[in-house]
Amino acid sequence: MNTHGADAPARGPFRTCPTTGLQVHNDADNLIKANAVAATVALLVGGLTAILVLLTRWQAVHLLDAEMFYRVLTIHGMNMLIFFILFFEMAVLYFASAVILNSRVAAPKVGWGAFGLMVLGTLMVEWTMFTGRADVLFTSYVPLRAHPLFYLGVILFAVGALTVVSIFFATLVVAKRERTYTGSVPLVTFGAITAAIIAVITLVHGAAIYIPTFFWSLGMMNVDPQVYRLVWWGLGHSSQQINVAAMVSIWYLLGALTVGAVVVSEKVSRTAFVLYVGFISMASAHHLLVDPGFGSAWKVVNTSYFMYMAVLASMLHGFTVPAGVELGMRLRGFTQGIFGWLRRAPWGDPGFSSLWLSVVIFGFVGGITGVTFGTEQINIIAHNTLRIPGHFHATVVSGTAMAFMGITYYVIPLIFRKKVAFYGMARWQPYVFSIGMLIFSMCMTFAGSFGIPRRHWDITFAGAPFDVPYSPAVNLVMGVMAIGGLLAAVGGGMYILITVWSVFFGKPLGAEASKAALEGSVPPGVYNRPFLQIPADDTEVKEHGWMGMMPGTMILVIVFLVAFIVYYFANWKLLSFVWKVG
């Protein structure tokens, strides 16, 4: 990506991107487009169902009836967590291999086959869900039973995804053999490799559970409910680790593209990625901490990924990503004070604001709540309450989905070769989505601490044999939650409008595109190529005390740690008030 000037001749099936000088293989182009479009369709379905679910949980509106609520909730979970996220990740894999390494895609025809398989699987699952044949929520806990095509659809989808992962690895080999780059693969590709390895492990768990369950749904064998939960979460939680690795890779990518963030130390960042791989299968335990099937020693060792090594990895990235931004900017002359670089950062570039919002909300809300709720005993006061969806809407939505949205503003000009439509709106989109999501997930978490159950149609319990009079504060909190959720939905709608309009009706980027012509419709990182401007002389940023060259980041992470400690121990305190149990 870095080595080719704008004047490099196009070779064969490649085109040279007129704005960045990237060599882009046509197959990579098209496969990225197809997967990105499929992801957006899933996001649309997931977003519309989100609004219906939200308006039902908002007890003042209580839109759907019970049966529809669970059906629509199933559709929301599957479309968002499985179809949107995974289709997008397929696009990321093509980008991180073929595009970043200037390579052709190995076996593009197989890539199209895999795409077809994934679409077919998706359609099967959608059909069963929409026709009421799979009201089982995305976890489909046995012995809840869905139509066999629901399980078969998931299996086909997973086989397709696994094929794309194989193509990704094959493309790496091709790039290496054809010498499309020199030295080691860039950090972003390295991160994508870890995501892909985790994906393989995850999909193996997926096969191990969905294939027996498929046969079970045909009445051909038995599946133990507890074993199902164990293996299913081997899939369900490990796949969140794919999302984290993909998201962190995109953080580095967005940092590089928007402000020319540097990698402070390749060793630290890469080691942190490797830590994700090592302990991944253990994560299933997070969901089984108050299950009857497992003993405490197993729970303690597994839930902590053997002493929190994956948490350590995330904490390292949480430092190195902002540190890279800070140092990158200082190297370019933004050296005033401790936070001068942050103040003068391009907050109007939707790529940059997404990056920053994603890092901050993922860390402060998603990360802190996740580690706290994933503690063996604290899980007693969190399991299956709204604290859980509150937590993961701050990780996989405010973190991963936000990062994916941010990179789209670069994918549109770089891959689709279109100007970003409604650029004025695009500047606002990350803030609207992210602030809405922040309010939504914090209120959900708070409501959950009153014991409000997740996945629940009616917390007034009309018709139940006993009343459950929740504190009136809950109504208020869930009202605010609904407003936050609607704001996020507006942000999601803005995103879909911008991307669909840009791709289908957007102005093409001409080959002659000059900086002046691009301004106001394309993120500045595209025509300002920040990563080429690192001065050789960095003496100006060298003289500092123990906080080193990144004092701003050091202060930010210490604030983070304090918040973490306070929240964590506050929860132990809360736990100590409940009934004695052992």
Added chain:
Amino acid sequence: MYTTGVTSPQGVWWKPAHKSEKIWFTISFIWCLILFAMMPFWHFKGGQNPSGIRAKVNPADYQARVTQFIQDYRVGTENGIPVVAPPAGSDVYLLGQMWAWTPILQLEEGAEYTLHLSSIDLNHGFNLYPFNVNFQVVPGYDYGLRVTPTEAGDYRIVCNEFCGVGHHLMVGKVIVTESTDASGGDR
């Protein structure tokens, strides 16, 4: 020369970390050890652990045990559901079933009981209102938790694992009476 996330490092990239990275690594590592140590620590010093006595159980056997339990200690009926007052220190059986918790339990403040949870159909979720105590109820598995109600009062059990369209109807009840002192904690 620095690389960015999209540039290929040339030569060896295994170079010493920056000092501030080392500092943050050390702090984070220590914090992770504390996070880890808190869990075993709470097993020794804390009052709330999800350990329990755990066993596989045939759903039909479990149901029979619950029926026996109700027969032994029944003291009344409320809303058509039997109310059961087991002696302090005894084994208490609660059954989750679409969409009811059986029976209603009458316990004594400060006394320890072994509360067994299981289901005879789907997964259910045990959520104690208003204290927000949660356990997973899995068919085929008996989760025997030693619980001590710390406060007298009127409690509810809300199902918080999706169990079909009647999920929201699945509310049970626990009554905790004031301690009669002498027998409190008696086994």
